[in-house]
Amino acid sequence: MIFKLGLTGSMGMGKTSTALLFQKHNCGVWDADKAVHRLYSKGGAAVKPIQKYFPGAVKGGSVSREELKKILKKDFTQIKTLESIVHPLVSEDRKHFIDTTKFKINVFDIPLLFETGANKLMDKVACVYVSKTIQMDRIKSRKTMEYIEIKRILDQQMPIEEKSKLADFVIETFNKRDTEKQVLNIIKKIESDFNA
Structure with a gap:
């Protein structure tokens, strides 16, 4: 326990x-921001769904935070879409940490x-x-x-x-x-x- x-x-x-x-x-320390970085990096679980809803935000196989910021700056209401993608993936990452921590x-x-x-x-x-x-x-x-x-x-x-x-x-x-x-x-x- x-x-x-x-x-x-x-x-x-x-x-x-x-x-x-x-x-x-x-x-042990689990960091939500670092989890997001992992999800946004090449091969990360958030890349494909973000590509679908924010095509301009994916560059070279990873999510560009700068491009994402530009998109959200134009229409901040899109933050809800982004959160609906990222929050469940972050929860999965946290659960994995809980299951494996020593x-x-x-x-x-x-x-x-x-x-x-x-x-x-x-x-x-x-x-x-x-x-x-x-x-x-x-x-x-x-x-x-x-x-x-x-x-x-x-x-x-x-x-x-x-x-x-x-x-x-x-x-x-x-x-x-x-x-x-x-x-x-x-x-x-x-x-x-x-x-x-």
Whole structure:
């Protein structure tokens, strides 16, 4: 039997860095974004269905995120079609991870955990949190997106205050040392409860 900890938060809150801290302390980590990358790569399960509905988005046998962004920029209502293709495939990937993991505690890094209902599959949920100012500074420092794109993604997500209220644990990610202490405390709590 394994323990499933959902890890969520908004863009720029420190989910990936926090997931790596859990991994450092002997937890398995499944990352929804990495699963999507696998599905979009050459031979990935999402390539053919995306080719069918978004023909211009497939280049050289893999899904071009840039081309997909252009298509969605023109007609954002198409996001529902894309999600209907990708979400079931991501669920299959997650199930495969659950069936094959060797770790007792497993962290599921899922940005849209509550929005997709994946929280119902978890034993507990942790939400990463940082102030709006720091969040925006982190996003801007990536220099990979325009403001309108950032806003569209954030608008699609549940407000962080709401996610925090629904979570069993809130991890403040202002600095790495304190974040790691919080991660260790959560692991200890899970181990204590799990072995009880």
